[in-house]
Amino acid sequence: MSRYSFHRWRSFRVLIAFLLLVSGVSSYIYLSSRPPYTHYSSVDRFEFETSERLSHEVGKPGKYVLFKQLRGAGFNNQAQEILLYHHLALLSSRIYVYQPLVWRPRGEQSYVPLSAFLRSPTEGSLTVTFFDHVCHPDDVKHVTLSQGIGYNHVWDHALSVLNGPEKCIVVDDWILNWNYLASSAIHAIWPSFNKYLRETFTWSDKIYGIAQRASSALNLHSGANPTGNPYIALHFRRGDFEGHCHVLAERHVGFTTWATLPLLSESIYPPQLDSMNETSTMEHCYPDLSRIIDMIDDYARSRPHLRTLHILHDGAWDHPLVYMQKYRLERTLKDAARAKAKGWAGGPITTVTDSSMVPLAWGEKDWSVAVDVELARNAEFFIGNGYSSLSSQVVALRLGADGGRPEDIRFM
Numbered sequence: 001m002s003r004y005s006f007h008r009w010r011s012f013r014v015l016i017a018f019l020l021l022v023s024g025v026s027s028y029i030y031l032s033s034r035p036p037y038t039h040y041s042s043v044d045r046f047e048f049e050t051s052e053r054l055s056h057e058v059g060k061p062g063k064y065v066l067f068k069q070l071r072g073a074g075f076n077n078q079a080q081e082i083l084l085y086h087h088l089a090l091l092s093s094r095i096y097v098y099q100p101l102v103w104r105p106r107g108e109q110s111y112v113p114l115s116a117f118l119r120s121p122t123e124g125s126l127t128v129t130f131f132d133h134v135c136h137p138d139d140v141k142h143v144t145l146s147q148g149i150g151y152n153h154v155w156d157h158a159l160s161v162l163n164g165p166e167k168c169i170v171v172d173d174w175i176l177n178w179n180y181l182a183s184s185a186i187h188a189i190w191p192s193f194n195k196y197l198r199e200t201f202t203w204s205d206k207i208y209g210i211a212q213r214a215s216s217a218l219n220l221h222s223g224a225n226p227t228g229n230p231y232i233a234l235h236f237r238r239g240d241f242e243g244h245c246h247v248l249a250e251r252h253v254g255f256t257t258w259a260t261l262p263l264l265s266e267s268i269y270p271p272q273l274d275s276m277n278e279t280s281t282m283e284h285c286y287p288d289l290s291r292i293i294d295m296i297d298d299y300a301r302s303r304p305h306l307r308t309l310h311i312l313h314d315g316a317w318d319h320p321l322v323y324m325q326k327y328r329l330e331r332t333l334k335d336a337a338r339a340k341a342k343g344w345a346g347g348p349i350t351t352v353t354d355s356s357m358v359p360l361a362w363g364e365k366d367w368s369v370a371v372d373v374e375l376a377r378n379a380e381f382f383i384g385n386g387y388s389s390l391s392s393q394v395v396a397l398r399l400g401a402d403g404g405r406p407e408d409i410r411f412m
């Protein structure tokens with residue numbers, strides 16, 4: 001090794017050590033802003049005890065079903081699937097055996113208890129850690145439900161098998177896979193799923209609590225804060241989405257799950273999406289700011305009472321550009337001269353709030369994504385991204401759980 005390359009090697013090592021230190025410190029800060037594991041352990045214990053009590057309830061010879069579920073991906077991808085599985089279990093009078101959420105922000109193999117986020121699918125259900133106590137191997141029937149069955153028949157076929165007499169059924173294939181959820185087969189499920197959401201959907205108390213605190217602090221209208229400002233919620237999906245949209249455009253992928261419902265076809269901001277046209281896909285998946293501003297103009301111009309905008313975004317220290325775009329959006333919409341020129345009846349937007357202003361206490365970070373969904377759900381008007389599972393979840397709750405109108409939803 002020459003003297004020169006030795007020197008270079010040493011500075012390289014110093015650099016690596018420095019980078020390791022920085023990433024160590026930042027991941028420490030990042031992780032400690034999340035709920036402590038002791039909170040999750042106590043929720044785990046509660047789930048186990050509740051399941052134990054459930055299994056001992058006399059006079060209730062329960063039937064159970066354990067599904068193969070998505071392991072990974074984002075919170076809303078998992079949530080939408082869990083709600084559908086729970087619905088399927090209830091329809092077939094089986095007790096849903098629930099599994100923990102895979103919590104990527106904490107690392108690929110990290111699990112958090114479901115009831116810390118979604119309460120309804122765990123009520124009257126059994127945690128998977130108690131499954132073996134209730135279902136002895138002799139009682140368990142393993143089935144596959146989607147092989148060789150067209151998407152349009154998967155749901156009904158699943159129901160007919162689950163209606164069978166077996167005490168415990170384990171479904172070994174992933175029936176609600178991406179392709180299934182992207183297909184129009186789910187439209188037939190919507191009427192009953194809609195009712196299911198209205199009758200059962202609940203978040204955990206933590207999530208309701210933080211959402212209420214956010215509504216008061218940001219003065220946004222909600223059931224708990226009826227005097228707050230009525231507002232437009234905009235899901236500004238940026239960050240890593242641009243690359244993702246390019247991939248979707250190349251593969252000619254259309255909107256996701258509930259965003260494809262025919263009753264929402266009028267809610268898509270024109271021109272209509274043509275997934276065979278890559279420019280059209282990018283226009284809907286990653287629209288430029290002017291398109292988003294046009295959409296806000298289009299709705300708010302004639303509604304003078306609506307002068308507050310809440311932006312849900314994924315801006316963070318690793319996606320700083322989101323903040324710059326948010327700033328430009330805010331400056332444009334608050335411009336009085338521009339609002340006048342565009343014919344806004346009651347003047348420009350006066351208040352802009354965003355996800356980063358939600359008052360989270362130390363250790364509440366894991367819940368922020370669900371709080372975003374809740375704030376978008378309570379908005380008078382929602383502008384979402386039809387390619388995003390978060391937006392799709394918001395729309396399902398607005399239409400289903402809250403009986404909201406498609407007219408108050410717009411997809412970019």
Ligand SMILES: *[C@@H]1O[C@H](CO)[C@@H](O)[C@H](O)[C@H]1NC(C)=O
Nearest residue numbers: 271274277278279280281283
């Ligand atoms: C593709 O979509 C873009 C954006 O909507 C549109 O301007 C263009 O005319 C479309 N091309 C074709 C061939 O339809």
